[in-house]
Amino acid sequence: MIPLWMATAALAAEPVGIPGVEPGPPPPADQVDANTREVASGLRCPVCQGLSVADSSSKTSIEMHLTVRELVAAGYSKEQINAFFVSRYGEWVLLAPESSHWIVWLAPLLVGGLGIAWIGSLVVGSRKKSNPAGAPVAPKPSDDYERQLLAEVDE
Amino acid sequence: MISTLGSGLVLVALLCATIGSLLGFRSGMTGSATGWTQTQFAALGFAASMILANLLMVYALVTHDFSVAYVAEVGSRSTPTYYTVISLWSSLNGSILFWGAILGVYVIALTTAHARTHREYMPYTLGVLLAVSVFFSLLVSSVANPFAAVEPLPDGPGPNPLLQNHWLMAYHPPTLYLGYVGMAVPFAMCCAALLAGRLEAGWIAQLRRWLLIPWVFLTLGITMGGWWSYEVLGWGGYWAWDPVENASFLPWLTGTAFLHSAMVVERRGALKTWTLILGMSTFLLTMLGTFMTRSGVFNSVHSFTQSEIGPVFLWFIAICFVCSVLLLGLRDHKLHGSDNPAWDESLGDTGEKLSVFALIGKIVTGSGREIAILLQNLLFSLFTFTVLLGVLYPLIAESLFERKVSVGEPYFDRFALPIGLAIVSLMGVGPALPWGTTKRDLLLKKFAIPVVAAAVATAVWAWTSGENLWGWASAESAWAWLRIEFLPPQHPYVLLSIAVCTFAFVANLNEFIEPVWVRVRARKEGIPRAVVQVTTRARRRFGGHIAHYGVISAVIAIAMSKGYRAESDAMLQIGEVVTVGAWSATFEGAEVREEPHRQSRVAKFHVRKNDKDLGLLEPKLNQYQRMPEPIGTPAVYETLTGDFYLSLIQIGEEGKSVSVRAMVMPMVIWLWIAAAIIAFGTIVAIWPPRTAERVAAPVSPEVAA
Numbered sequence: 001m002i003p004l005w006m007a008t009a010a011l012a013a014e015p016v017g018i019p020g021v022e023p024g025p026p027p028p029a030d031q032v033d034a035n036t037r038e039v040a041s042g043l044r045c046p047v048c049q050g051l052s053v054a055d056s057s058s059k060t061s062i063e064m065h066l067t068v069r070e071l072v073a074a075g076y077s078k079e080q081i082n083a084f085f086v087s088r089y090g091e092w093v094l095l096a097p098e099s100s101h102w103i104v105w106l107a108p109l110l111v112g113g114l115g116i117a118w119i120g121s122l123v124v125g126s127r128k129k130s131n132p133a134g135a136p137v138a139p140k141p142s143d144d145y146e147r148q149l150l151a152e153v154d155e
Numbered sequence: 156m157i158s159t160l161g162s163g164l165v166l167v168a169l170l171c172a173t174i175g176s177l178l179g180f181r182s183g184m185t186g187s188a189t190g191w192t193q194t195q196f197a198a199l200g201f202a203a204s205m206i207l208a209n210l211l212m213v214y215a216l217v218t219h220d221f222s223v224a225y226v227a228e229v230g231s232r233s234t235p236t237y238y239t240v241i242s243l244w245s246s247l248n249g250s251i252l253f254w255g256a257i258l259g260v261y262v263i264a265l266t267t268a269h270a271r272t273h274r275e276y277m278p279y280t281l282g283v284l285l286a287v288s289v290f291f292s293l294l295v296s297s298v299a300n301p302f303a304a305v306e307p308l309p310d311g312p313g314p315n316p317l318l319q320n321h322w323l324m325a326y327h328p329p330t331l332y333l334g335y336v337g338m339a340v341p342f343a344m345c346c347a348a349l350l351a352g353r354l355e356a357g358w359i360a361q362l363r364r365w366l367l368i369p370w371v372f373l374t375l376g377i378t379m380g381g382w383w384s385y386e387v388l389g390w391g392g393y394w395a396w397d398p399v400e401n402a403s404f405l406p407w408l409t410g411t412a413f414l415h416s417a418m419v420v421e422r423r424g425a426l427k428t429w430t431l432i433l434g435m436s437t438f439l440l441t442m443l444g445t446f447m448t449r450s451g452v453f454n455s456v457h458s459f460t461q462s463e464i465g466p467v468f469l470w471f472i473a474i475c476f477v478c479s480v481l482l483l484g485l486r487d488h489k490l491h492g493s494d495n496p497a498w499d500e501s502l503g504d505t506g507e508k509l510s511v512f513a514l515i516g517k518i519v520t521g522s523g524r525e526i527a528i529l530l531q532n533l534l535f536s537l538f539t540f541t542v543l544l545g546v547l548y549p550l551i552a553e554s555l556f557e558r559k560v561s562v563g564e565p566y567f568d569r570f571a572l573p574i575g576l577a578i579v580s581l582m583g584v585g586p587a588l589p590w591g592t593t594k595r596d597l598l599l600k601k602f603a604i605p606v607v608a609a610a611v612a613t614a615v616w617a618w619t620s621g622e623n624l625w626g627w628a629s630a631e632s633a634w635a636w637l638r639i640e641f642l643p644p645q646h647p648y649v650l651l652s653i654a655v656c657t658f659a660f661v662a663n664l665n666e667f668i669e670p671v672w673v674r675v676r677a678r679k680e681g682i683p684r685a686v687v688q689v690t691t692r693a694r695r696r697f698g699g700h701i702a703h704y705g706v707i708s709a710v711i712a713i714a715m716s717k718g719y720r721a722e723s724d725a726m727l728q729i730g731e732v733v734t735v736g737a738w739s740a741t742f743e744g745a746e747v748r749e750e751p752h753r754q755s756r757v758a759k760f761h762v763r764k765n766d767k768d769l770g771l772l773e774p775k776l777n778q779y780q781r782m783p784e785p786i787g788t789p790a791v792y793e794t795l796t797g798d799f800y801l802s803l804i805q806i807g808e809e810g811k812s813v814s815v816r817a818m819v820m821p822m823v824i825w826l827w828i829a830a831a832i833i834a835f836g837t838i839v840a841i842w843p844p845r846t847a848e849r850v851a852a853p854v855s856p857e858v859a860a
Contacts (some may be wrong), residue, residue: 050396055390056390057804115533
């Protein structure tokens with residue numbers, strides 16, 4: 001069995017590396033596959049519809065996959081490889097928007113935070129309202145759990 | 156001939172819908188009995204003519220009447236009859252016509268189910284539902300007219316090849332449509348509550364049932380879409396956060412939130428406005444989804460057709476949205492009277508005007524199931540917001556900042572994982588809490604066992620699989636995550652999923668065992684009898700639990716298949732082997748098979764797992780006359796623990812060599828099983844209870860006499 005990347009690598013004669021960017025120390029050999037998948041699954045296949053380079057089996061994706069693999073093996077970081085592909089294809093090639101699109105990252109956190117704060121304030125507010133003098137709360141008619149359960153299964 | 160007849164039927168449907176809608180609103184306002192009867196007749200008239208129009212179109216397709224525009228578009232004499240019939244929904248204009256028939260079926264079902272009940276709401280409901288029908292009839296008779304007469308040709312091009320590529324395509328679109336169109340019913344019922352200015356427990360219970368029906372179709376439709384993607388598209392995944400997938404997921408999220416908040420309305424009389432908002436946005440989101448699929452604004456693997464129907468849909472969505480907002484703004488205050496004494500008593504509050512805010516406050520002072528549901532609603536709303544933002548952001552960025560960006564899987568996953576896991580853990584909390592307040596000793600009693608079980612399961616998995624939660628949770632790897640560096644090869648979310656799923660599973664199971672014990676102790680029943688009583692009496696309760704088991708099954712399947720998938724792309728000569736984990740496949744050669752509508756190039760692989768012979772797998776590349784590029788069909792060997800997946804990339808000259816992607820996808824099958832479990836749970840939940848059947852069954856005068 002020849003792994004596809006080896007078979008394709010024989011055909012490609014491009015030098016490995018990004019001009020003007022210094023790679024770090026190469027990763028251990030058993031990490032190359034996992035790291036390649038990680039980078040490739042964040043890159044958009046330019047000729048498919050919304051699939052990542054890791055998932056797509058189109059010709060372009062296979063070639064991009066190979067480039068990613070070589071860059072990873074040469075010791076480039078995820079950020080450097082991403083920047084390389086952005087310079088080639090535009091930021092459209094990244095499946096997760098860059099941090100300059102902070103709004104798309106922060107808005108969900110903000111909405112979630114507001115929601116929790118709102119529910120929390122209702123708890124605090126209504127506790128104060130129902131117990132203004134800080135007097136001990138009269139025991140409410142307790143929900144007899146077993147009674148409720150029986151009523152529910154008998155409904 | 157068929158053209159004229161079909162167009163005529165559609166016009167009759169349009170007329171019936173228009174008259175029926177007006178009659179419905181009027182008899183709702185006047186309360187006139189004759190007006191209501193006339194509304195029902197108009198509704199049935201609409202339904203009958205729409206269904207007849209569909210049958211006529213099927214007839215035209217089967218008889219190859221190429222003078223009908225739609226038949227000329229998708230028909231072909233060489234297509235097998237089965238595919239000819241289902242090509243009714245293979246293209247846009249046909250599917251819109253088919254939507255009309257589905258709407259007709261829902262109209263008939265609703266009218267017959269509530270012909271004599273809920274008279275204060277039903278005329279308004281039919282009024283709104285028929286107003287929606289007016290829109291669809293208008294579409295069918297104008298922009299998307301499938302019955303238009305054309306110059307007949309001797310033969311047509313045949314339906315979209317993807318329709319014939321896999322049997323699932325026969326079921327996936329209609330199931331999804333049943334979900335999409337069906338959401339018009341709860342929408343109409345929500346509007347009716349606002350128009351009538353009241354919302355009682357009886358109506359919200361019916362509303363919930365009528366939302367459950369399209370909801371379960373939506374659930375099945377989404378799952379089938381994933382299955383189809385997995386079995387046909389050949390990239391080895393079932394969900395790509397593609398715009399069209401998201402479009403179907405959005406109403407599912409709000410619908411699921413509705414199913415839970417409706418229980419709070421029914422039990423406690425609270426969250427009325429919020430629940431109506433959820434019910435109405437579910438329908439609006441299905442329409443938005445249709446617009447997204449059909450307008451061509453979004454690129455997607457699932458959208459087969461694009462047309463000028465987009466702007467019309469956008470107008471319809473806008474009108475529905477404005478009407479919904481107006482209704483809520485003008486009529487909402489009417490709902491919050493003390494219309495049900497039982498609710499007020501249970502809240503210790505008689506006569507006070509119950510605003511949503513005051514009520515949420517009241518509920519939250521307790522610590523019962525309401526809070527779990529409120530939090531669940533928050534999480535589902537947040538999920539909806541995030542997915543919607545992700546879908547729309549590329550459009551926003553392009554129009555506002557003139558930057559072309561993509562928002563895909565890495566973005567959605569980062570939010571979906573924590574939100575999803577939080578939802579699953581709430582799924583274990585909610586059902587275990589009683590309504591109202593929970594005493595502290597009960598909390599301990601309820602959650603001690605599930606928490607211990609979750610801890611044990613997580614520890615066992617970490618030990619057997621070598622996963623290390625703490626290693627991943629170190630400061631170093633958190634920094635790597637923030638810096639977008641490579642992550643260590645650990646799968647923390649697999650461990651977390653196992654923890655929350657075990658917790659939720661045991662907690663839900665406990666809710667089944669406990670009532671059995673209660674009955675055994677309190678009623679002195681034998682255990683088998685108690686089990687039967689509990690399962691048959693509280694169907695809604697246990698239907699819900701069963702659906703929860705389904706969700707757990709789905710989450711485990713997703714976690715395992717995402718965490719432990721393994722793959723290998725290889726180039727093989729005849730006799731060579733590709734190995735992934737315990738699986739291996741030997742390339743035995745390729746051949747060409749001719750069929751009337753396509754040419755298949757088939758590669759044959761001999762599959763083994765741990766040296767056990769499992770026979771042949773035959774991934775294909777299918778070439779259709781209509782398509783320039785071949786469509787790959789992967790071959791999958793499915794087992795309960797994992798699938799072996801072979802997808803062809805290329806077949807070399809003369810079939811001597813092949814490029815193939817081999818994958819091992821653990822536990823994917825549990826995703827499809829999950830949908831079946833959820834569907835079963837839903838059927839259990841909506842099956843009419845025996846006692847209610849007896850009470851509600853009207854005694855006809857003849858029998859009484």
